[in-house]
Amino acid sequence: MTLRARLTLALVVLVAFGLLAADVATYAALHASLYRRVDEQLVAARVPAAIVLSENLEGGPQPPSSGGEALLPSGTYIAFLDTAGTLHDRIARYGGPEPSKPSLPSNAGTEPFTTGSVNGTGPSYRVQATPVSTGVLLVGIPLTEVTATLRRLLAVALVVTFAVVAAMALISWATVRRGLRPLEEIEDTAGAIAAGDLSRRVEGTDPRTEVGRLGISLNTMLGRIEAAMDERRASEEALRRFLADASHELRTPLTSIRGYAELFRRGAQNDPGDTAVAMRRIEQESERMGLLVDDLLFLARSGRGRPIAHDPVDLARMAADAVHDARVLDPSRSITLEGPERLTVVGDERRLRQVFANLLSNALVHTPAGSEAALTLREEADGIAAVHLADRGPGLSAEEAAHVFDPFYRADPSRERAGDEGEGTGLGLAIVAAIAEAHGGAVEVTSTPGEGAAFTVRIPMGPNPQ
Numbered sequence: 001m002t003l004r005a006r007l008t009l010a011l012v013v014l015v016a017f018g019l020l021a022a023d024v025a026t027y028a029a030l031h032a033s034l035y036r037r038v039d040e041q042l043v044a045a046r047v048p049a050a051i052v053l054s055e056n057l058e059g060g061p062q063p064p065s066s067g068g069e070a071l072l073p074s075g076t077y078i079a080f081l082d083t084a085g086t087l088h089d090r091i092a093r094y095g096g097p098e099p100s101k102p103s104l105p106s107n108a109g110t111e112p113f114t115t116g117s118v119n120g121t122g123p124s125y126r127v128q129a130t131p132v133s134t135g136v137l138l139v140g141i142p143l144t145e146v147t148a149t150l151r152r153l154l155a156v157a158l159v160v161t162f163a164v165v166a167a168m169a170l171i172s173w174a175t176v177r178r179g180l181r182p183l184e185e186i187e188d189t190a191g192a193i194a195a196g197d198l199s200r201r202v203e204g205t206d207p208r209t210e211v212g213r214l215g216i217s218l219n220t221m222l223g224r225i226e227a228a229m230d231e232r233r234a235s236e237e238a239l240r241r242f243l244a245d246a247s248h249e250l251r252t253p254l255t256s257i258r259g260y261a262e263l264f265r266r267g268a269q270n271d272p273g274d275t276a277v278a279m280r281r282i283e284q285e286s287e288r289m290g291l292l293v294d295d296l297l298f299l300a301r302s303g304r305g306r307p308i309a310h311d312p313v314d315l316a317r318m319a320a321d322a323v324h325d326a327r328v329l330d331p332s333r334s335i336t337l338e339g340p341e342r343l344t345v346v347g348d349e350r351r352l353r354q355v356f357a358n359l360l361s362n363a364l365v366h367t368p369a370g371s372e373a374a375l376t377l378r379e380e381a382d383g384i385a386a387v388h389l390a391d392r393g394p395g396l397s398a399e400e401a402a403h404v405f406d407p408f409y410r411a412d413p414s415r416e417r418a419g420d421e422g423e424g425t426g427l428g429l430a431i432v433a434a435i436a437e438a439h440g441g442a443v444e445v446t447s448t449p450g451e452g453a454a455f456t457v458r459i460p461m462g463p464n465p466q
Helices: 003-058 144-179 181-194 210-265 272-303 315-329 349-365 398-403 428-438
Strands: 076-082 087-092 113-115 125-132 135-142 311-314 334-338 344-347 372-380 384-391 442-448 452-460
Touching: 003 076, 003 087, 003 125, 003 135, 003 144, 144 181, 181 210, 210 272, 272 428, 311 315, 311 349, 315 334, 315 349, 315 372, 315 384, 344 349, 344 452, 349 372, 349 384, 349 428, 349 452, 398 442, 428 442, 428 452
Parallel strands: 334 372
Antiparallel strands: 076 087, 076 135, 113 125, 125 135, 311 344, 372 384, 384 452, 442 452
């Protein structure tokens, strides 16, 4: 059974029970009132009935002036049972054929009682027996009008109850159907979502109703599910790109190693010079591949929240060492260093050195020879140490700046990359971002095309949250 049918049935049953209870209470109240009124008539009819019966027993007609019979209800039964057991009775004020007399019990008490007629087809009577000195006086009033009134009441009550229940059934069905319409929309939305349309939402949500609040909650849940699915798809796409780029980067040194090994196998071992070149290049490419694998492992481990060292580290000393190394690699460069003599943070010294090395290496590779670079250290508010590197290179566009920290992303694929043969891994800035995040910090880039780029790494000076 549907929810609409159950609710409608429940409302109809409740209304029907309420009306039936009201009908029963009304019928019982009217029944008691009418019978109480008849009992009062019985009490008032004892004296006129005794007068009428005594005149009847004497054989003389009742004088019109006495008015005894006129005081009795129409069809009143009057009887006298004397001490000898003889019953004298008559029915007063009846028109037409004499109605059937009441069926009297052998031992009637003094309280009023209801009894049927002798032949079973006449009216019922309300009878009361009153003991007197010479016998028992019995007075009975027919219940014809009382019975008719109660039957009319019962008929009217049943008709009204049926009409109200039928109207209530129609109204409740329409009301419940309208009230549950938002649930049907939710059902349709859920079906569309199950079919794959995650953009569907429940329309017409009213926060003032329970169903409306359910729709709002469902829309919120659907929004989160859609966002999670989008994030999952983006993550899967990023993983596929990462694996493809990693495979591409590993293929280059492996191809070189395979080529030099093939050269050695074909006869280079007979020429000491060729052998030395082949071995040197195999060693260089192996080292390059090892660095790439190390970088990939670091990125993978940092993504799983691997712990890092928590030691006091002087960023000023690291910056000085990194600038000195960069000047040795490219003496033509003008690389300046500004900042306090000591700037201590809590972190992993080896990884933080990698931050300086990767930033300066990126500046050396992607800026013209002889261009300037400035490395600045400063302590910012809330205990944050900032490492700022600005160059005077070609800069980055907005789209390039948005992806510059993605693994294997290169702003200019045609440009030479760092390494012994002018090639790098393409993971330098991605590793900088991962190291900063592992220390509870972050990295950002600001750039204007044609005016250079500026990278800022911010790291908390206290213990990082990991």
